[in-house]
Every structure is written in structure tokens, then in C-alpha cells.
Amino acid sequence: MSMEAVGFDSAAQRKREFAADMALQSHALRMAAVSAYEQVVGEAWKPFERATENPGKTVDRKAAVQGVQTVSPVASTRSSRQHSL
Numbered sequence: 001m002s003m004e005a006v007g008f009d010s011a012a013q014r015k016r017e018f019a020a021d022m023a024l025q026s027h028a029l030r031m032a033a034v035s036a037y038e039q040v041v042g043e044a045w046k047p048f049e050r051a052t053e054n055p056g057k058t059v060d061r062k063a064a065v066q067g068v069q070t071v072s073p074v075a076s077t078r079s080s081r082q083h084s085l
Helices: 011-041 059-066 073-084
Strands: none
Touching: none
16 A cells, blocks of 8 residues: 555655644644633733843843953953953
8 A cells, every 4th residue: 555545645745744733733722721721810811021130231241240250261351341341
């Protein structure tokens, strides 16, 4: 019995069909979970949004401002350049 008899052209086509089925199931499950959340909690679900302390600063700049230095000489040079910015 060949694969073409089942309605698929190739292994790649079978994988695409499987991926599409899994995506559809995943979406349906997520929508069901959102609906169940609303029924149980009484509020509409919304994604978590983390508030940032200082949105313009990077971790490197925060470390440089606090005087945190690493053992690496390259990092020390980078740190001193950041203080001059």
C-alpha cells in the first residue's frame, strides 16, 4: 500500500497536515482556557505585563552606575567608557 493511497503526497505533506492539526487544537484549547478563566474568576483574562523600573537603562548601565566591576580587563574598560557617557 503506497502513501498516495491514503491521500498524502509525501512525508513532508503529512508533517504539514499534522502541524496544522496541532495548531488548530492548541488554539481551541487556549480559547477554552480563556473562557473557563472568565467563568471561574469573573474577569476577562489578560496577559501579564511586567512594569519596568527604568525603561531607558540597560543592565550594563545599571551595573556601571552602581560601581559593579568584573575581573575582566575588557569589562573594566567598557565600564569606564560607560561612566563617560
